[in-house]
Amino acid sequence: MAWVAQHLSVFLFLFLAILLFTGYPVAFVLGGIAIFFGAVGMAFGVFEPMMFFNLLPRIWGGIAANPILVAVPMFIFMGTVLERSGVANDLLHALQVLTRRVPGGLAMSVTLMGTIMAATTGIVGASVVMLTLVALPAMMQRGYQKELAVGTIASAGTLGILIPPSIMLVIMGDLLQVSVGTLFAAAVLPGLLLSFLYLAYICAISFYKPELAPPLPPEVGPKTAAEFWAMIGKSFVPPTFLIVLVLGSIFGGWATPTEAAGVGAAGALLLAWYNGRLSLKELNRMIESAALTNALVFFIFFGATLFAFVFRALGGDDIVTEVLKLLGLDTGWEILLFVMGLVFLLGFFFDWIEICLIVLPVFAPVLKGIDFGPHLGEGGAIVFLTWFIILMSVNLQTSFLTPPFGFTLFYMKGTVPPSITMAHIYRGIIPFVVLQLIGLVVAIAFPELALWLPRKVGFLN
Amino acid sequence: MERLLAASAAIERALYRLSMAAGWLFVACTVVIVFDVLTRKFGFQLPGMGSTRLQELEWHLHTALFCFWLGTAYLKNAHVRIDILVARTAPRRLAWIELLGVLLFALPYCLVAIYFSYDFFHTAWQYNESSDSATGLPWRWIPKGIISIGLMLLLAAVISVGLRLVVYLWGPERLRRAAAFAGARAQP
Numbered sequence A: 001m002a003w004v005a006q007h008l009s010v011f012l013f014l015f016l017a018i019l020l021f022t023g024y025p026v027a028f029v030l031g032g033i034a035i036f037f038g039a040v041g042m043a044f045g046v047f048e049p050m051m052f053f054n055l056l057p058r059i060w061g062g063i064a065a066n067p068i069l070v071a072v073p074m075f076i077f078m079g080t081v082l083e084r085s086g087v088a089n090d091l092l093h094a095l096q097v098l099t100r101r102v103p104g105g106l107a108m109s110v111t112l113m114g115t116i117m118a119a120t121t122g123i124v125g126a127s128v129v130m131l132t133l134v135a136l137p138a139m140m141q142r143g144y145q146k147e148l149a150v151g152t153i154a155s156a157g158t159l160g161i162l163i164p165p166s167i168m169l170v171i172m173g174d175l176l177q178v179s180v181g182t183l184f185a186a187a188v189l190p191g192l193l194l195s196f197l198y199l200a201y202i203c204a205i206s207f208y209k210p211e212l213a214p215p216l217p218p219e220v221g222p223k224t225a226a227e228f229w230a231m232i233g234k235s236f237v238p239p240t241f242l243i244v245l246v247l248g249s250i251f252g253g254w255a256t257p258t259e260a261a262g263v264g265a266a267g268a269l270l271l272a273w274y275n276g277r278l279s280l281k282e283l284n285r286m287i288e289s290a291a292l293t294n295a296l297v298f299f300i301f302f303g304a305t306l307f308a309f310v311f312r313a314l315g316g317d318d319i320v321t322e323v324l325k326l327l328g329l330d331t332g333w334e335i336l337l338f339v340m341g342l343v344f345l346l347g348f349f350f351d352w353i354e355i356c357l358i359v360l361p362v363f364a365p366v367l368k369g370i371d372f373g374p375h376l377g378e379g380g381a382i383v384f385l386t387w388f389i390i391l392m393s394v395n396l397q398t399s400f401l402t403p404p405f406g407f408t409l410f411y412m413k414g415t416v417p418p419s420i421t422m423a424h425i426y427r428g429i430i431p432f433v434v435l436q437l438i439g440l441v442v443a444i445a446f447p448e449l450a451l452w453l454p455r456k457v458g459f460l461n
Numbered sequence B: 001m002e003r004l005l006a007a008s009a010a011i012e013r014a015l016y017r018l019s020m021a022a023g024w025l026f027v028a029c030t031v032v033i034v035f036d037v038l039t040r041k042f043g044f045q046l047p048g049m050g051s052t053r054l055q056e057l058e059w060h061l062h063t064a065l066f067c068f069w070l071g072t073a074y075l076k077n078a079h080v081r082i083d084i085l086v087a088r089t090a091p092r093r094l095a096w097i098e099l100l101g102v103l104l105f106a107l108p109y110c111l112v113a114i115y116f117s118y119d120f121f122h123t124a125w126q127y128n129e130s131s132d133s134a135t136g137l138p139w140r141w142i143p144k145g146i147i148s149i150g151l152m153l154l155l156a157a158v159i160s161v162g163l164r165l166v167v168y169l170w171g172p173e174r175l176r177r178a179a180a181f182a183g184a185r186a187q188p
Helices: A002-006 A008-022 A026-044 A051-065 A065-081 A087-100 A103-120 A125-139 A147-162 A167-176 A182-207 A224-250 A257-274 A280-313 A316-326 A332-345 A351-367 A381-401 A407-413 A422-445 A448-456 B002-023 B025-041 B051-067 B070-075 B091-126 B141-170 B173-179
Strands: none
Touching: A002 A008, A008 A026, A008 A280, A008 A316, A026 A051, A026 A103, A026 A280, A026 B091, A051 A280, A051 B051, A051 B091, A051 B141, A065 A167, A065 A257, A065 A280, A065 B025, A065 B051, A087 A103, A087 A125, A087 A224, A103 A125, A103 A147, A103 A182, A103 A224, A125 A147, A125 A407, A147 A182, A147 A381, A147 A407, A147 A422, A167 A182, A167 A351, A182 A224, A182 A257, A182 A381, A182 A422, A182 A448, A224 A257, A257 B025, A280 A316, A280 A351, A280 B002, A280 B025, A280 B051, A280 B091, A316 A351, A316 A422, A332 A351, A332 A381, A332 A422, A332 B070, A351 A381, A381 A407, A381 A422, A381 A448, A407 A422, A422 A448, B002 B025, B002 B051, B002 B070, B002 B141, B002 B173, B025 B051, B051 B141, B070 B141, B091 B141, B141 B173
16 A cells, blocks of 8 residues: 555656546646546655645746746737737749749748748647648649648748747647746747758758649739739748747847737737727737637647646655656757657647646756756856757647647648648658757757857857 | 526627637737836826836736636637647547546536635735735735636636536437537547
């Protein structure tokens, strides 16, 4: 019996793993199972009823009275408004014109657009829905191979949560106590690297197999130079304005991420109003969509907070250390690669919120003690955590795309025409997941990819 | 059975209206942040509206924003589900799973959380707790109370879903269609 009492945290984890697959909302399963195991713990005398009281101070201090997390609803709101502001259509058209002579030009313009939109929005849903609605019909009309079309859109849309601003970086920074500004700076180059890998792949495959990506007819595009520049101005000024407003103010040290998010939301509202998309009815729809996404994120916080607390109270931390030792993992590299492998595998079934909120608290004590020494250069623990979070983020990019449960795939499934099946989508994302893993390996091998920019702007000194 | 269904629908309508009204806090929060940034940049402030207060107001609004939507998000089926293993399960069995989830996970969680959150609010109320900062906002029991209210609204949503499931599983044929747990697994 004593053995059971000592290993309750293991059972807690096993039960969670099984019960999550009932399809009942994750947050309720996390919370409900924690209460159940708290009660079992009481029966074994290793848990006190009053310990549940800790739930409230934790919700309060960790979620509510947390100025950093105010950035999350603001970035969600900004992304949702932008999605419906009509900025995307102009931008895609301009990019199409610019890339019309390159092999796979239309697909490349989608990736470029995903990259630019990613720098203006912190969520994935907005970019993916926007790209699918705007770009997929154009690609189908041109006779693109379906797999290539959906793979391009899915991967480009997913960049939204890696390239700053990003609510994922806000949440991971909050969990591991790294400043959000540092993480935003660190994520820029890895994000651009992925974008570059996608572009290179699309260009190469379109060059060798032109039938997959037929070029645009040359008559597309403006006739005169004046028209051309008017188009460029109309389409590039709004996103540039938002990027400078949000990222510029953070990297320049003028605003906290929360302030930048609020100002960005105001900017997005202005753009929507300028484009004539801001009726009362439309604003209500934006609010509803943003509020539901926001509630989804924070409700998992609610459940995971109680879960992590009960897990720890039942001795989970020691068990994690023990399990790592049992598996023979004790050097920093072994633990890092183990966590990366685990996150990749979990990504097939879970999405980033659960992975961040369940895995990070469990491994945080172990991670904070890791020293990578010369591989990371100067700076100590904070440098490691910054690098680690960026690796997590690149790795989690795959979780959006890997079947059967990928957030991006769900957003797409709801938006694509019926002629595109799940099989097309699954086949389409494979090369892009491989590219993401290549990006991850590069970021592991060359930490400066993540660390150079934050050092440069003075965030890591 | 008609009454159960009507009660469920009434809860749903009331929650949705309340949530939509609270949704405007997105706009309010945007305005507060912009106002705070501008006043600080230009170095003036209105009496009683210093930066500390505004920044506290921001997270008060943020708290209300997610609290007032927890329940509605369940009714709109927005909460994340891992539904790959049950994707092809028959609707009736899904309703059973959902009902068990309501009884075993959602209700205990809501009840425990409400009990302690009320306690948490009550202490703040008794001592008329205000901000730790001298220049901060008074009445800290308001955001603490909002957490409690949010959990109660969540409980109301859980009850609404539970009632509908009961009608769906045991009600007369003509009501079942209306009671079908519409949101369940229909969308991501």
